[in-house]
Amino acid sequence: MPHIPDPPRPGRPKDSTKHAAILAAAKQLFARQPFEQVTMEAVAAQATVSKMTVYSHFHDKETLFEAIVTSVADQMIGILSGSDLRDAPLRERLVAVGRDFLGVILAPGVCEMAHSLPATLRDNRPLALRFYNAGPGRVRRALAAMIAGAAERGDLAVDDPAFAADDLVSLWEGSRPAMIAFGLAEPVLPEEIRQRAERGTDIFLRAYRPDAGEG
Amino acid sequence: MPHIPDPPRPGRPKDSTKHAAILAAAKQLFARQPFEQVTMEAVAAQATVSKMTVYSHFHDKETLFEAIVTSVADQMIGILSGSDLRDAPLRERLVAVGRDFLGVILAPGVCEMAHSLPATLRDNRPLALRFYNAGPGRVRRALAAMIAGAAERGDLAVDDPAFAADDLVSLWEGSRPAMIAFGLAEPVLPEEIRQRAERGTDIFLRAYRPDAGEG
């Protein structure tokens, strides 16, 4: 996404801080309420900006929403593409990916939104796909590759790396995202994220360790 | 919930088939769209009933929604309270519970709704709690008890039965519910439910088998 460097137009330029403020306000509101319940007036008020300004930066409510989703997706990519640790032992690599993944998916703002997204995105397949591929999908693909490599080296006894990656992610998450979405649990602390990543990884390794004799 | 047997009132009695039709129509619509997008007119049309009739049976849109949630929750309880199989081997018992659970949670109508519920129920804790306790919560409690029993008998090496139950449910579900909610996958066939229940259970048993030496 190369940011075209403003072809110098006459008149007063747009205030990029307002743009950011609107984006931040919308992100916060969409995280709390589903699409229909977020009013453009509320976004404007939250950003301490006139409603007209909102419409001057984002033509549409849907355009604004898509900008949010895209932004979160990009943020996910940024965080998740860093965690690899080429030559650390397998467990450490998995735990690191798990920590990053949980850090994103359980973040105070993201988690609630992630669970109100489906309802809104069900009739917007392209955007839904993009979001999924930037977050959960990306992690699953990376994990499947790591697992396949470990299997070839004989470090894991795995039938299908994709299934195994799914298992690992599921063990990391547990019921936490659902509970948060239901409003039955508070957002997690970093300490719990670390514990979940380690616990899930250990259980995974125990289930798939080579001497378990599973084809 | 004992159904009070109609204190005989004068005049034409309410048509219970209409009541059921409204409930069914609403269940179908709420499964597809979030709360705000379902119009009472649509419910009436779907039930081939006048809008006024809808309001005569359910005072409110929220009342109707709560009736749906309650109905689904009761249905869950009905299905899930049957699966126990007192003296079958552990694996068979777990697989049976898993099949029932997945059958409910991945059912064509329930799964989509389950993922639009949180957004609607976040400001209705009691109802959210009731739903959770009737479905996922109930299963987790039952599983924790079964797992604790197996651990006492030495059939499993488990630190915390509640965590372990969480792991098992997570392995059963995988990413399927999320994918369906995002509209990126179709509702599942019974065959896949069986496979998931067995696969998840086997992986769980492998991770927690006693000779793995985990405290």
Place this chain on the structure above:
DNA sequence: TAGATACTGGACGCGACGGTATAGGATCAA
């Protein structure tokens, strides 16, 4: 048969919200 209630269909009041219009002040480049 009479009285009471249920169902239908259409019309409608009302509030909420997305989006537009307008007018006036602010801020930039030339």
Place this chain on the structure above:
DNA sequence: TTGATCCTATACCGTCGCGTCCAGTATCTA
């Protein structure tokens, strides 16, 4: 300074959906 554009504030329009009212008809009990 000028002209173009941005931002604000407010008023406004159109629509949509909830919930109600009403007049007419159907159905039940006594």
